[in-house]
Amino acid sequence: MLNFEFKNPTKILFGKGEIAKISKEIPKNAKILMVYGGGSIKSNGVYDQVKSALDGHELHEFGGVPANPEYEVLVEALAVIKEKNIDYLLAVGGGSVIDGVKFLSAAAKYEGTPWEILTKPVRTFEGEGLPFGSILTMPATGSEMNSGYVISRRETNEKLSSGGPGLFPEFSVLDPEVIQSIPKRQIANGIADAYTHVLEQYMTAPSSADLQERIAESILISLQNAAPKVMSDEFDYDAAGNYMWCCTMALNGLIQKGVITDWAVHAMGHELTAYFGIDHARTLAVIAPSHYRYNFEDKKGKLAQYAERVWNVTEGTLEEKAEAGIKKLEEFFHSLEIQTKLSYYTQEYLNTAERVEKAFTERNWLGLGEYKKLTPKDAFKIVEMSY
Ligand code: NZQ
Numbered sequence: 084m085l086n087f088e089f090k091n092p093t094k095i096l097f098g099k100g101e102i103a104k105i106s107k108e109i110p111k112n113a114k115i116l117m118v119y120g121g122g123s124i125k126s127n128g129v130y131d132q133v134k135s136a137l138d139g140h141e142l143h144e145f146g147g148v149p150a151n152p153e154y155e156v157l158v159e160a161l162a163v164i165k166e167k168n169i170d171y172l173l174a175v176g177g178g179s180v181i182d183g184v185k186f187l188s189a190a191a192k193y194e195g196t197p198w199e200i201l202t203k204p205v206r207t208f209e210g211e212g213l214p215f216g217s218i219l220t221m222p223a224t225g226s227e228m229n230s231g232y233v234i235s236r237r238e239t240n241e242k243l244s245s246g247g248p249g250l251f252p253e254f255s256v257l258d259p260e261v262i263q264s265i266p267k268r269q270i271a272n273g274i275a276d277a278y279t280h281v282l283e284q285y286m287t288a289p290s291s292a293d294l295q296e297r298i299a300e301s302i303l304i305s306l307q308n309a310a311p312k313v314m315s316d317e318f319d320y321d322a323a324g325n326y327m328w329c330c331t332m333a334l335n336g337l338i339q340k341g342v343i344t345d346w347a348v349h350a351m352g353h354e355l356t357a358y359f360g361i362d363h364a365r366t367l368a369v370i371a372p373s374h375y376r377y378n379f380e381d382k383k384g385k386l387a388q389y390a391e392r393v394w395n396v397t398e399g400t401l402e403e404k405a406e407a408g409i410k411k412l413e414e415f416f417h418s419l420e421i422q423t424k425l426s427y428y429t430q431e432y433l434n435t436a437e438r439v440e441k442a443f444t445e446r447n448w449l450g451l452g453e454y455k456k457l458t459p460k461d462a463f464k465i466v467e468m469s470y
């Protein structure tokens with residue numbers, strides 16, 4: 084097992100009705116800016132729950148953060164923070180809103196043009212951001228219990244990530260009841276995103292970190308079990324709770340400790356969102372199978388372990404099991420009605436591999452993946468395989 088440090092300071096309030104407790108988590112004299120997305124919280128009652136929980140606090144609002152949070156919108160929120168002397172942020176939404184708030188938390192303490200935070204060679208924000216909490220309405224990204232975020236810039240077609248140890252939410256509320264209003268398409272996205280987060284930290288080479296590997300496999304199996312229940316029309320509170328907690332556990336830092344991690348699927352996937360606006364999770368479903376086939380030699384031991392332990396594939400050679408693992412993964416995405424080929428999402432796909440190769444080269448992303456050896460040319464080939 085590799086050396087590691089592990090600190091995760093986010094307090095989780097899990098379960099039905101927990102939103103009512105947030106006033107205890109926020110200082111009484113705070114000037115709060117509640118940030119939300121396109122309005123789902125107004126129709127499903129979460130907005131009213133937050134307002135009543137914070138009755139008596141100084142509460143300002145900024146709505147309209149779009150999915151794949153946009154820099155252009157967030158700088159408007161930053162102006163509100165400065166104008167009203169806001170000293171506490173509250174994200175109420177999915178990964179996009181929480182990511183947007185993390186960016187605001189950093190930008191509020193940053194001297195200079197905020198976009199620089201995402202384009203500096205070392206994309207880690209040092210120091211403490213403005214304190215914030217979150218109320219999660221869409222299980223998927225794990226943003227509610229990690230310190231990373233991803234921001235898009237419309238005018239340059241870029242989607243870039245950053246983060247820093249001072250950007251964890253102070254608290255996050257996980258009430259499984261909120262998933263009742265999420266469209267099935269978004270629930271499928273959430274499952275696929277969390278599932279791929281586990282794979283990014285798991286589908287490398289077999290390691291000696293037995294506990295992390297088995298926790299990772301348990302999250303995958305639990306997501307597989309919860310998927311048909313949360314995708315059905317009948318609300319199942321326990322299935323919703325398992326789905327929600329799996330998403331958080333998939334990316335709160337625990338399973339990446341002591342092991343090597345990949346994340347090249349996300350790097351390539353973000354490009355597809357930036358060029359074509361494809362949902363984040365669907366870009367991962369497009370890239371992951373090709374990525375695993377292209378890097379088969381490096382990953383076949385773990386692919387076979389995945390097939391055996393997660394899907395009970397017992398027959399065949401190591402290579403056959405590994406290929407069976409990739410097929411099971413594709414079938415799982417298809418079971419969520421998520422397509423795994425780029426040509427399904429856009430007709431304009433033909434020069435995508437060139438664009439990704441060029442973008443990675445220009446950003447000096449010359450060695451990605453767990454061995455830091457995946458070149459822009461490799462990315463070209465993987466993206467081309469995904470057409
Ligand atoms: O904007 P509203 O009206 O709220 O609608 C949202 C949005 O349209 C809707 N929604 C959310 N909760 C709902 C709901 N609709 C009904 N009922 C509810 N309870 O769902 C839509 C999608 O929301 P969004 O926040 O965009 O989804 P998600 O949580 O999947 O976040 C995606 C973003 O997170 C980034 C992605 O790149 C993408 O920008 N990621 C962040 C990560 C992190 N911080 O660690 C890691 C991930 O890999 C990912 O890159």
Ligand code: ZN
Nearest residue numbers: 224276280349
């Ligand atoms: Zn993701």
